[in-house]
Amino acid sequence: MSDLYSANLSRRRFLAGSLGVGGAVLLASCTAAVSRDKSGRSKPVQGGTLRMVQTADIAPATLLSQNNPNFSICRTVFNTLTEYDHKTLDPKPSLATHWNISDGGKTYVLSLRDDVKYHTGRPFGPDDVVNVIDILKQDTTSSQLKHVAAICDARKTGANEVTLTFSQAVSNVFDLFEVMIVVDKETYPDLLAGRKFIGTGPFTMQSYRPGSGYTLKRNDQYWKAGRPYLDGVEVAVVTQSSSAVSSLRSGQSQLALDLAPLDAIGLKGSAGFQLVPSDAQDSVFYLGQNVTVPPLDKVEVRQAIAQAIDRERILSQVLGGIGHTSSIPWSPSSSAFDVSKRDTYRHDPAKAKQLLATAGASGASVDIYYNAGFAPNAGIAEIVQFDLTSAGLKATAKPQQAADFFSLLSGSGIPGLFVNVHGFGQLHPATLVKGAFPFNARANAERFTSQQYSDLATKMWTTTDQTAAKGVYADMNDLLIKEQFVTDLVVSSHTYTISTKLNGLAWNMFDYINLDDAYLST
Amino acid sequence: MIRYAIRRIPSALLVLFLASIAVFALIHLAKGDPAALAAGPDASPAEIAAKRHQLGLDDSLASQYLNWLRGELTGDLGNAYISGGSIGELVRNGLGNTVELTSGAVVLALALGGAAGMGMGVSRRRPVNAVLNALTTLAFAVPTYVSGVLLVLVLAVIFPILPAGGHESLLRDPTIGVQYLIMPALCLSLPAAATIARFLATSMRQVLDEDFLATGVAKGLKTRRLLFRHALPNALPPVLTIVGIQIGQMLGGAIVVEAIFAWPGVGQLLRDSVLDHEYLIVQDLLLFAVAVFIVLQMITDLVHAYIDPRIRTEH
16 A cells, blocks of 8 residues: 555544544533433422332333332322321321221221312312222222222212221221222223323322333422422333432432342442331242142151251341341331241251151252342342252252243242242231232142141231230241241342432332432432 | 336235244243243232233234234334333434434544544554554454443543433433533444544545555645545445445443443433333334334345346346
8 A cells, every 4th residue: 555645644644533523422421311311409499300219110001019210200190099107007197198097997987188189170079989899899999908808888978978887897997098009090001001190299290101111290289288309200111220320329310219129228227328228127038839749748858948948147248238038028127026036947958858858858859040130139039049959959940931931930930949028027917818829728839738828928917906915926927837837038128229319218018219308319 | 227126015015024024923932921020019819810901912913913913014012111211212212312312423433533534544654653553453343331431430420511311302401411422422433433534535546546645745735635535435435335234233232331331322212111011112122123124125135236227028
């Protein structure tokens, strides 16, 4: 090639060109999507847009059940009838201002606020409560508290009064009121299809972009005077937990819901961030044992497995220390929580081997299934596999896609052990044994059936006297510890990783985030 | 020519029909029940069965296939099982976002690859060539999932000048939209830019040795005119072929970049839909991909037939 062309690209020109390209990138970013977040305020005054990331898109069709991706929308666009005080677990007014319980606990007369309007401008009233109870009774509506709605007859008995009559007195009615958002009866079909989100909450849905996120705008007609402080909320779906961390670190967002535990812990010591585990502690990691599959059909084998697992290792290595190890399913807030039984099963390989030998199951094969779409499951499954192999079983971890895992779980049954998460140990104990699928006394994921268990579950549900209930809880704990169809491992929490600019974040006992008092500061 | 084009339509429709059967069959061979996810956590077997019935998943496979085909023909793509949202809207949004990302990447690949290629092809200074060579090798060799993370680390975390991920439509807010676009587009464009640079450099070197350029020099033409009016147009044809291939590869490679930068494109939609067993969305996207391929194939055949009349007469 000739020299005469090469002289035209001097080193200086090359460097100038490179700097030009770099400069263009910098210039394009000077009014920045990042820097626009830096104008916070020092006091709780109105204004500002909260930017939030979550790892899965909302699922409008499941808004009446507790479903993690919906945590960001249930209490921001909608309201519930009552809200538990987190310390005393006494129900506090929300859409219902007060209530009168009579007829031995079978009748609840609720007085409703008369100043509440849906985002369409339509006044909220008793018919809306009747409507949502009726929706819960439908076959196609799933909710962990459906069993309560199913025995309820709801009627409008006044301009702002609704009467709920239950066919029998039950103990967890306020759990239903806590989980059940009051949807707009006129637009409910549109809500199911993700077209319209009409509630009574502090924010209105401005736009929903399926798969990528949604934008909320302040509801100027909100029934709580002067609230919310924020002008709006932008929620982005960021499926990779590590990308959500980058979003927080760069200041692009101020709140991340349920980061993978090790990602969240990585931010714990960083200046400008706070890792806030929910005090509801309703994220309980457990090992399910299908009792119809040998050798898990022998109770000694199930107990040996419970004894073999190193829960401390799971807590520290997989869950970043968020939570505490446990052999029972309850959070400390539950009245069934018994600290003396919490550590019944500790890591004891020798005892596990002995139990396996007694059952004649040494060397037997067991498969450990888990939903590989949820990061901690793989770590837990590996530790369980190692511990069971050390105890003398032939354990094999079997990763599954979410759809495969859950269809096995609810269909033909998982043919062995499975790692999963359950909630509902934080409120009334009956909600767990009647509503959470791993424990459901009528039909559960482990195929465990027992007349004693069924009777105890019914007693827990129908015993409204707390003193009498204590004895039932003790019996239930003994049964769960003995039978080990569910081997509880760690009672952990949903987490909120927040920028220290965000103040006033709250949530209800089902972890629906509440932004009524939230504001951004510098 | 028109008759030739019309004669191609039946075979294209037949391919599309056979593809629809293959796509439907493949998806339904996979294990798993989307109703179990759609019903929500802790749903009882009875609730899942009711949901399955509501979604039409308990119909016979033939009936499900015909319902889907009817929807495709009438333009009603139905609703997603889990989110309940309109599939048409999901696919439209996803495609729009992927096209936006790929277009940005193509522009960057052409700009960066063109500049580097010209530099490498024209310059005979060793340091310049060495630096450009090293950069193109690096850009070509480093996979997007590595360069993506590095870009986030440098431009979003250490020097927070660009958002780490997410999306804002260029049409809705161009100033903010372009900032969300820069990093993913740059990440996606780097291997293509390196390829374009290498091909352009080789092609330029060949053209620069041609006699007609020496004649131009002898006539006293300015270097800029020689390079851009005479050399570059002659060097471009083989490069344009490569650019076409690279655009296809970028569309395919967008799936990784979309995951890193939380870009809600069609790649992310397809990935999530496969994992969630959203049969209808996966079927629609795969059939759409087949349709695009068939249309492109038809266009190629027509262009060939237009250029070469023998092809028209043979058929």
